[in-house]
Amino acid sequence: MADPESPLLHALRQAVRSAPEQAEFRVALAEALINAGDADGAIVELGEALRLAPDSVPARQLMLRALSGGTPAESVPAEKPDAGFDWPTAEAELRDVAPPPRFTPAPAPPPAVPAPPPAADDAREDPRGAPAHEVERPALTLADVGGLSDVKDRLQAAFLAPLRNPELRRLYGKSLRGGLLLYGPPGCGKTFVARAVAGELGASFVSVGIADVLDMWIGSSERNLSELFQLARRQAPCVLFFDEVDALGQRRSQTRNSTMRTTVNQFLAELDSVGSDNEGVFVLGATNAPWDVDPALRRPGRFDRTVLVLPPDAEARAEILRYHLRDRPIAGVDLASLVERTDGFSGADVAHLCESAAEIALMDAVRSGEARLMGMPDFDAALEDARPSTGPWFDAARSVALFANEGGAYDDLAAYFKSHKGTKGR
Structure with missing residues (x-):
């Protein structure tokens, strides 16, 4: 049996885990397993390799060798992959070692059985049969977020401190409602921070992408937004996270699509909790381009606080x-x-x-x-x-911070460029 501490096997297993769709890695791991005496383990890896690359001659040769107990096998012609070997018999003998799909086509799926509708208090269902929107309970906390001390301080003041000190909250009249916009270059952890906030609050987490809202039918996008906010209110305390909010709430002056205009109007109405109460609903948005977000979305009571999420220090x-x-x-x-x-x-x-x-x-x-x-x-x-992927974003953001910083909206970004004067792309 193979030594589990073998450095070569450990490295090859890491390669397979990192790139499970690469048949070559599985073939290399199988050969090492055969050489170490683990023919059964090699069969499993080669079965998966043959599923990914059915015409792989090395995989077939190694499979014959593994099935014969690890002894070298005859070379298998590429044009006749099944010649000289009884695959159905091998499948029957190795049913408990390798799953059937490795040797035969997967069986046809059973007839679909209509699922019961989700409960009204924890999910929404699209009238055209789309699955219910997922409500998560993240286990992450801000302690799992490396660095970003300024971001953590802003989040503490906006959400966490008022929630943990209800008496002080009532004394100072601090509401538990509100919105916060995370912005910065891509790949810097905005979504991760949003999940950590939900975990820190012990709150539900609903992640919303543009595909969850926008719809080709008139009125459907507005209805989708309304249902998402209703879901968050039922799950309060709840973090309702809108990713790529610039695409969902883009400047109405820049769009000629009347549907997008009415969608932004509905978004504004939900943030203002018209006809509803958003107490306990924490609305977080993330964007790479806050300058493309409709100004009305950033007025007090909506996404009125912004936090710059920079590359890790x-x-x-x-x-x-x-x-x-x-x-x-x-x-x-x-x-x-x-x-x-x-x-x-x-x-x-x-x-x-x-x-x-x-x-x-x-x-x-x-x-x-x-x-x-x-x-x-x-x-x-x-x-x-390797090159920083943040360079193009900083090139675009520099012009905004220096020449379009109306009302000091991007003072934190301007301060960053001032402290990094002379660095290009960062």
């Missing part, structure tokens, strides 16, 4: 690197150097850097047949092709 980048390297075999990695060289990277950029370095080490191990630890040369090679 040095402390946050260190935490992100530790998180993505915690289960990988590494040695001699200079964390401080990586933190310095990834200045301006988004959280997604840092995660991709770790994936790229792991891919370089893994492919080197596959070619040489010997596993090795990841080191700084792998990260050096990955950094040669």
Whole structure:
């Protein structure tokens, strides 16, 4: 049986988990398992590899070798993949080792049975049969968010402190309603922060994308918005999170579509809680382009507070690197150097850097047949092709902050550019 501590097997398993649709990784893992004496494990991996790449000659050859107990098998002609082997018999003998779909087509699905309608107090159902909108209970908290201390302070003042101190809230007349707009470059954790807020509050979380609202039928978009707010009110306390709010609430002066105009009007009415009470409903929005959001949405009582979510600082980048390297075999990695060289990277950029370095080490191990630890040369090679994805966003935002900062709406962004004067793309 294979040694579970084998560095080569550990590296190959990590590769399969990182790219489960790559048949080549599964073939390499299967060959290592056969060499280590684990023919059963190799059969499972090769069955999946053949599902992904039915014409793979190495996979078929290794399958014959694994089924024969690990001894070398004859070469299998590519044009006759089934010649000389009884696949139905193999399937019957290995039914408990490899699932049937690895060898035969999946059976036809059973006839659809109409599902009972969702309860009226925890979901909405589209009249055309769309599934009910999901209500989550995130386990994340702000402690799971690396860095972003300024963002956390604003969230504490806006939502968390009033909720945790009801007597002081009543004394100062602080309402539990309101909206907050998170903006900044893509990949910097705006959605993650929104989920963490819900987890910190112990509140329900409803994530809304543009496809959940906009509809081709007249009046349907407005109805969808109304139903989402009704759902949030029933689930209060609830965080209602609108992603890409600039697409849903774009400036009415920039659109000629009357449907979009009425959708924005409905959005405004729901935020103002016309005919309803939004107490306990915390509306969060995220956007990469706040300058495209209709000004009426940012008036008091709506998205009246904005928080700039910037790329992670040095402390946050260190935490992100530790998180993505915690289960990988590494040695001699200079964390401080990586933190310095990834200045301006988004959280997604840092995660991709770790994936790229792991891919370089893994492919080197596959070619040489010997596993090795990841080191700084792998990260050096990955950094040669890595560029911050935030550059284009900062190029566009700089003009807004310097020349279109009406009423001081982007003072925090202007302060960032002032403190980073001379840096391009960051």
